[in-house]
Amino acid sequence: MHIEIYGKNYKVNEKLANVLQKKVRRLEKYFDDDAVCTVFLKQEAKFVKTEITISYKGNIVRAEAATENFYDGIDEVLPRIERQIYKYKTKIASKLKKDAFAEKQMFFADADIEPSKLVKTKTFDLVPMTTEEAVEQLDMLGHTFYIFQDAETGEVRAVYLRQSGDVGLLVPRKAK
Numbered sequence: 073m074h075i076e077i078y079g080k081n082y083k084v085n086e087k088l089a090n091v092l093q094k095k096v097r098r099l100e101k102y103f104d105d106d107a108v109c110t111v112f113l114k115q116e117a118k119f120v121k122t123e124i125t126i127s128y129k130g131n132i133v134r135a136e137a138a139t140e141n142f143y144d145g146i147d148e149v150l151p152r153i154e155r156q157i158y159k160y161k162t163k164i165a166s167k168l169k170k171d172a173f174a175e176k177q178m179f180f181a182d183a184d185i186e187p188s189k190l191v192k193t194k195t196f197d198l199v200p201m202t203t204e205e206a207v208e209q210l211d212m213l214g215h216t217f218y219i220f221q222d223a224e225t226g227e228v229r230a231v232y233l234r235q236s237g238d239v240g241l242l243v244p245r246k247a248k
Contacts, residue, residue, distance in 0.1 A: 073100045073107040081115035088142055095146055096124065102157055103128050113142050122149045133157060138235075198228065206231045207239050
């Protein structure tokens with residue numbers, strides 16, 4: 073597994089990079105050598121954010137944690153990402169190493185895994201509008217996301233509320 077470490081508003085020192093490499097390498101038991109693990113360390117105003125994204129054979133596993141320091145962040149984010157790997161192991165097992173689940177988990181216990189279940193289905197009208205109008209709807213409704221039809225292209229888009237309080241735009245594209 074190839075590990076890349078990036079800092080935003082923070083220069084990653086050698087000691088932290090070594091600790092990250094050592095701890096993240098423990099996830100190699102799940103992935104082949106062609107997997108890419110990207111670690112983003114972001115310095116925010118009152119906290120730091122540690123984000124790990126692992127890309128492998130067309131799939132992505134991602135987890136993040138906001139803590140007081142990056143060392144606590146890595147200790148908090150690793151169980152989350154391993155929990156996701158275990159949660160979706162039946163869907164992704166064929167793409168992971170053959171004996172990926174032979175050993176016990178390193179960062180969490182089986183009891184921590186709660187299966188997701190669909191509890192509600194909603195239908196809504198797909199309304200053509202501009203991105204700015206969609207952001208206004210997002211604010212007025214108080215939701216964390218809003219799906220709309222782009223008035224110019226006719227394609228489906230989504231705006232969403234980011235943890236920073238800003239708004240993001242999702243633009244889907246066809247898989248290659």
